[in-house]
Amino acid sequence: MKRIAAIVVCVLMLASTAMAQGDLQSVTAPNMVFENGYIQVVGESEAGQSRYRAKTAAKVIAQANLLSVVKGVTIAGTTTVQEGMLVDADIKTAVGGFLQGAMVVDEQFFPGEGYARVVMRLNLRGESSLYNSMASTLQQPPAALKVEKLPEFKPQAAAAPAPQPVTYDGLIIVVEGTGFKPALANRIIAENQNILFEPSKVSPQMLIERGCGGYTTTEIKAKTLLQSWGSTSPLVVKCVKVQKGTEAVVSVQDATVIFEQDQKSNILSQAKVVFVL
Structure with a gap:
């Protein structure tokens, strides 16, 4: 029994050391x-x-x-x-x-x-x-950073999709395998080069607390993160391409859905956005 106890103690010590390391x-x-x-x-x-x-x-x-x-x-x-x-x-x-x-x-x-x-x-x-240190700079980037100013996305009546059966309160953008890079000022852009999401779209306090959203490696992790932010029904959108390395481009149809759901749930201003890498 003493020998078994000694072995258990050694195992626990090794486990503690491994955790510390x-x-x-x-x-x-x-x-x-x-x-x-x-x-x-x-x-x-x-x-x-x-x-x-x-x-x-x-x-x-x-x-x-x-x-x-x-x-x-x-x-x-x-x-x-x-x-x-x-x-x-x-x-x-x-x-x-x-x-x-x-x-x-x-x-x-x-x-x-x-x-x-x-x-x-x-x-x-x-x-x-x-x-927190760079919030104002990110929301109003100086010309020296060469961040292209794009027109805001507005859905066209003719392109409006059918009404969604549920109201979405979060957004998951799947960028896996596209070469997308996490950045302080990631943006979501429609294929017509109109802007949907960037730091200026986020409330100052939420930008400090959440940045331009979260980043995970799976949709399950993304949903868990959004749930911790109070989102129970996120919209999942796959980006069609990435430009400039940090801008996720979505179809105009998906952009329209995002826009309309944002009008109902304030998804973007609260940065309830997660990128799946």
Whole structure:
């Protein structure tokens, strides 16, 4: 019995160690960053240092890693945060303020080797987030970002589809296999090049809380996420193509349905939109 108990204890210790190590994983790939809603990096110091020096060095390295990942985040089209910082002072200031909100979510010191490992996280959404820092810029993009202004989508009477039997209160856009890239300012555009959805369509508070919607890898996950936002009957639309990497294009018929359902449920202003990657 004692032997069995010892084995159980060892297994539990190994499981705990594995869980702790799992918490230390970086989240830096764009799809994972947008799906999880945060950037997470690991900073590791050199060995042979005191606890204080090792932790300080690890934190500095983690901060540098965070800045590198943030700079690579796509704003819209092919424009990254780094490029935005070069052409617009407001973006540079916003990113600087955003980095101040980085949280240390875990830190470890290994006395035997004399090194430390620090995990830091930056949220994309919510208070002290990238969307919070850049909301005004995303809703009114400066000319330097070269975001093409498109006419707003309005359904044509002749193209109006039959009345829908249910009222939809959320939107799932399936972009799987199209080359679509998550971005801070993803847009949904009708085939006639009229705009349906972009940051300016979202209420300021919802843009901070939800960004331009959510990102998942399956429709089931998308429905679960929307349910957490109060949506119980989402409309599922498959995009017909992607343009500029970050703009999902839908048919005019689907755009008309989205427009009409939005008039009933305020789907877009509440960012009750999820992209299935």
